Amino acid sequence: MPRTAGALAVALALLLCVGSPPLAAQTTATFAGRVLDAVSGRPLTAATVTVVTTGQATRTDSLGRFEVRGLAVGIHRFLVSAPGHARGSLSLAFAARERMERDLELEPTEVARAAVLADSAARSVADTARVQALPGVGVTADASAGRRYADFERRRATGRGQYRTRAELEAGQYYTLQDAMRGMRGLRFNCAGGTCRAQMVRAPMGCAPEYVVDERVDNAFGPTIPIRDIVGLEVYTGVSDVPGEFAGQNSGCGVIVIWTTSGREPRRK
Template identity: 35%
Template sequence: MARRLSHLGAFALLAASLPGVAAPQQVPPTASIVGRLVDVESRAPVGRARIAILGAHHEFASDSEGRFVGDHLASGTYVLQARAIGYAVGSWVVQLGDSETVTQVFELKRLPYVLDPVVVQRRLTFSAERLRAFERRRASGRGYFITAAQIEAEHPHALVDLLRNVPGVQMICAGASRCTVRMLRSPRNCKVDYVLDGFPATNSTSPDMATVGIIGIEVYRTLSETPLEFLRTDNVCGTIVIWTRSGPNEP
């Protein structure tokens, strides 16, 4: 009996001396993209460009030398998109391995300047400038547009009546009112941004607002659709731009 107890004691002493086995810890993603934006022809750096890593909700700007860093990324395939004033939108596919750092120069192509002969008799009114900008964005083919003629033909009571049939947009309503908009390609409970007459809208802007005075609507369902002038740093859920007849006064 004494010998058995001696063996048990020795086993317990040996077990106590062994190092403990630590539970595996989840390692945060450490892959990164180190890039530099340049003009494809002059090789000059492109600073203050808006850069987004689609699918990772990363958005940042290039510095004065065109440099940028997107870090804390998991391994996988990403689409990096850059927008800069005077340049066409650039998109590149980047593949990252575990803890890999991809260093690359990204080239942007300057937009051509085509000037037609123009005879200016008077300065355009602010309303005319807004309408021309609206039509220019509509002609680009990005986003979904609702014109004044379409609004008049629909006879809508509220904004929700105009947004209900927009492709890629889901209306979530509690009863006859209190509706919210969700872009189908955005995460759940992701609230869209509203822009009213060119300015960020207040919290009172919603799909339940009356359509009286609305003369145009622009719906941008993804980050890549949204024009530069309507982008914000936290803009990942889509943007609805509303134009009214009672916009800012003429200067």
């Protein structure tokens, strides 16, 4: 090939590459967030987040933040560890170019827990000594349900899906879970033998939604859970609504997420 033609070919190749991100960046996902102490809520520095499925690992910074890039599309399992704390693990599903952010909490060991509580007590005494009375301020915002429901509140703020809080359930005087979901868009109910089952309008007949009770899939207990035990309800009617953490083989049938009064953060091993 003549020198001039070769130079033109190289220049053309460079022009095609400029402005186009690498193929891997277009098809991979990112997982980011913070690692926190489950008792005090303080960020954990030098905690390690390991991607078990790939062997990739990263450590948190001085604010407890971490970021894992280049995750292939699909389900990945993560192992989280920090000195003085029990290890934790979780599995998440990622879509192409998705950036998922979550706060991960680790339970302190008994020795570390005692130290944290003692430190908190000392700080409380010191703060009380220099407290200053201020005029009362009216509060109109909804009170937080606590750290356990942080994911519920975060997803409710996005506007994706449909939600019922404990206050709304009590105000509606619903008798069953199905009663609480009636009137929500995109749902229908199949009733037989005195029992009604929810089904998403966009799902094929016989395609039952997946129930997640206190962050665990439970398709046996979920549909029949007593309404008095429910403190929060999330309903996602199709793939376009379902958050990444609930994506899976059955997400096309919809997902119903239930938070109960007896649920608690599982002890990590």
